[in-house]
Amino acid sequence: MLPSEPHPRDQHVRIITLDNPPVNALSFAYCAKLLGEIRAAHADDSVEAVVITGAHGLFSAGADVNDFQAEMPANAVTIRDVIAAVEASVKVHVAAMDGNCLGGGLELSLACDYRVATRNARLGLPEIRLGLIPGAGGTQRLPRLIGARTALEFMLKGSSISAGRALELGIIDEVVAEGLIERARALASEPKRRLSERDAIIAKDLPLQAGPYVVAQAHKMVPPEENGGLAAHKLIDAVQASVELPFVFGIGRETRLFDELVRSAPSQALRHLFFAERELDKIPGLALSGVALRQAQGDTGPRGDDTIAKAAVVGAGTMGSGIAISLAQAGIPVVIVDNNDEAVDKARQTVMGMFMYQVQKGRLTQEEAWKRGQSIRFTDDWNELSDADLIVEAVFENLDVKREVFRKLDAIAKPGAILASNTSTLDIDALARETKRPDRVLGLHFFVPANIMPLLEIVRGRETSPETLAVAFALAKRLRKKGVLSGNAFGFIGNRMIFDYVGTANAIAEEGVPPYRIDAVMKAFGFPMGPFAMSDLSGLDIGLAVQKARGGDANGRTHVLERLIGMKRLGQKTMAGFFKYDKSVGKGREPIRDPQVEEIFAEEARNAGVTPRAYSDEEIRDRLLGALVHRGQKLLEEGIALRPGDIDIVYVYGYGFPPHRGGPMWYAEHSTLSPFDKLRVTREPTHA
Ligand code: 3HC
Numbered sequence: 268m269l270p271s272e273p274h275p276r277d278q279h280v281r282i283i284t285l286d287n288p289p290v291n292a293l294s295f296a297y298c299a300k301l302l303g304e305i306r307a308a309h310a311d312d313s314v315e316a317v318v319i320t321g322a323h324g325l326f327s328a329g330a331d332v333n334d335f336q337a338e339m340p341a342n343a344v345t346i347r348d349v350i351a352a353v354e355a356s357v358k359v360h361v362a363a364m365d366g367n368c369l370g371g372g373l374e375l376s377l378a379c380d381y382r383v384a385t386r387n388a389r390l391g392l393p394e395i396r397l398g399l400i401p402g403a404g405g406t407q408r409l410p411r412l413i414g415a416r417t418a419l420e421f422m423l424k425g426s427s428i429s430a431g432r433a434l435e436l437g438i439i440d441e442v443v444a445e446g447l448i449e450r451a452r453a454l455a456s457e458p459k460r461r462l463s464e465r466d467a468i469i470a471k472d473l474p475l476q477a478g479p480y481v482v483a484q485a486h487k488m489v490p491p492e493e494n495g496g497l498a499a500h501k502l503i504d505a506v507q508a509s510v511e512l513p514f515v516f517g518i519g520r521e522t523r524l525f526d527e528l529v530r531s532a533p534s535q536a537l538r539h540l541f542f543a544e545r546e547l548d549k550i551p552g553l554a555l556s557g558v559a560l561r562q563a564q565g566d567t568g569p570r571g572d573d574t575i576a577k578a579a580v581v582g583a584g585t586m587g588s589g590i591a592i593s594l595a596q597a598g599i600p601v602v603i604v605d606n607n608d609e610a611v612d613k614a615r616q617t618v619m620g621m622f623m624y625q626v627q628k629g630r631l632t633q634e635e636a637w638k639r640g641q642s643i644r645f646t647d648d649w650n651e652l653s654d655a656d657l658i659v660e661a662v663f664e665n666l667d668v669k670r671e672v673f674r675k676l677d678a679i680a681k682p683g684a685i686l687a688s689n690t691s692t693l694d695i696d697a698l699a700r701e702t703k704r705p706d707r708v709l710g711l712h713f714f715v716p717a718n719i720m721p722l723l724e725i726v727r728g729r730e731t732s733p734e735t736l737a738v739a740f741a742l743a744k745r746l747r748k749k750g751v752l753s754g755n756a757f758g759f760i761g762n763r764m765i766f767d768y769v770g771t772a773n774a775i776a777e778e779g780v781p782p783y784r785i786d787a788v789m790k791a792f793g794f795p796m797g798p799f800a801m802s803d804l805s806g807l808d809i810g811l812a813v814q815k816a817r818g819g820d821a822n823g824r825t826h827v828l829e830r831l832i833g834m835k836r837l838g839q840k841t842m843a844g845f846f847k848y849d850k851s852v853g854k855g856r857e858p859i860r861d862p863q864v865e866e867i868f869a870e871e872a873r874n875a876g877v878t879p880r881a882y883s884d885e886e887i888r889d890r891l892l893g894a895l896v897h898r899g900q901k902l903l904e905e906g907i908a909l910r911p912g913d914i915d916i917v918y919v920y921g922y923g924f925p926p927h928r929g930g931p932m933w934y935a936e937h938s939t940l941s942p943f944d945k946l947r948v949t950r951e952p953t954h955a
Pocket of ligand 1: 328329330331333367370374394403405545546
């Protein structure tokens, strides 16, 4: 019997099952159907109560985000209409939740009288991540349920929580190990109780008069409206309304704010990123193979030979240990091979320190931390790599060294094993040529720190097979990273673009704009740091090597870098680079303006006959963003990047591009920036 059919023994409880695969999204079309079912239950006198549950192992992922991409049709039926029908009914409603219960889905449950969930349920109001606020009563009902202060924190974060945590917070009434529907039926005989009829509360320990203080504090804690905080401020306004206004007026306020936000530029940009992220593994000509796909979905059943049951990392440096931690966190046992005892000792400490930190933060129990720590082994015996399904090379960034490693790996690794390089610039084909399995060689470019940064560039060599790529995409999902496909070209997508960006910043500085001002402009745009602070972080020696390989900065020169390096100013690691650093200022990580460096720029400019030029802040910003966008465009033309959205994901998740601006390619298309006439292009990338 289908769950939505009335049970012969319980004719008085109607079970309505949300069923709109894959995620039971509450689209306009689906809401029209659902509203029909709900109205039928209400109109049926034999039905005394309604249980709402979900098919496909989840309740609902919320409103259908696709519906927000166009003006709402006048006759559209929305989740608000469904909720209004539930609210108006005299019958008891119970939400029986399993799996994801997000956004409008959770809001529907809040309109019910009781909420019961399985242990697998995950509850969240993630609208803020789309630049929106909950728009189907969530901002008015949740504060009445758990208090405005906690509700605000929950909605501002936007992350989902476990059923256990939801029970602690009071969002749900019960968690069951089994018999979800049976328990929901039982709750259906309890008396009706609507959140809309409750008075608002601030928090258990705070009187209603504390409302203005809580609201004022919240406004202070979120970013400014014009720089990523628009939805956050509107959310606070909506919650304020829940405390100050009667329920129906609060709902009216929420609706107005939501409708305003749907049309706002930041929300459009964030929705673009949502869809771009879901496009990433849709590669023309590449269907994820069955086993790889199951693995991506967390299936722990029997594994085929194209899955990763055991991994290895070559090189115990910062990158190698970060990659190993990332693999271990995903439950993949990993062995790190390195012949340098000092590096191994340091890596052991890093690994231990990382897991201890997670225990301190309450993210792992002692036991879990111990288990994960144990799943990373160190060795100096390369033969231990022979049973690994994936080997990631993370040795010194030098083609000859890496070639040698690949030759060695090919001889030791089992026939089906995938060999990956973590190079950030070098030629994957040159490495593949050292092996007899070029179809099983690719680049896996992790970002520092590899266990934290959410981006993974998956670099396809000339002969990398579709199966190898499929496994790489499945791995990215398992590591909870955004896997972005890149062609094999110097610097791939992210670094290739950043070289132009940094080179342009150097050229502008030569024209007389101090580095601190250039950095300040880009920080004001929303980057966490400017191009010079970023260069100091990655090291000027690395920057010089790259610039030499590329033929200099945007003006074709490297003199300033050479002079700074000559003065042992290598960046943060030597407490001086383009800026000075002082241990007593921001733990030695805060860039301090250094007139000496500005003088060096001026001298080199005079030597090269560069005429100083005044720049407005907008010109600095547009020229730097233009450098990114222009290179991005070239990468698309050359087929190195597949889609503009892929580039945007790389920049938002790998380089701190402000998400509310959608990534460089989105920004260029949706702002007044016209990069193509503002640039000077440096030499073309090629490995040929
Ligand atoms: N609307 C439309 N499509 C959605 C969707 C949504 N809310 N949620 C997921 N999908 C689609 C995805 O685009 C994808 O489509 P595809 O197969 O064509 O690529 C498919 O469902 C599967 O999604 P994922 O690949 O992301 O699957 P995962 O299992 O990795 O993740 C998830 C599932 C956790 C539900 C994740 O998709 C997610 O976070 N979805 C968004 C949830 C969300 O933001 N909800 C709030 C919506 S706004 C709202 O409710 C407004 C209300 O307040 C009025």
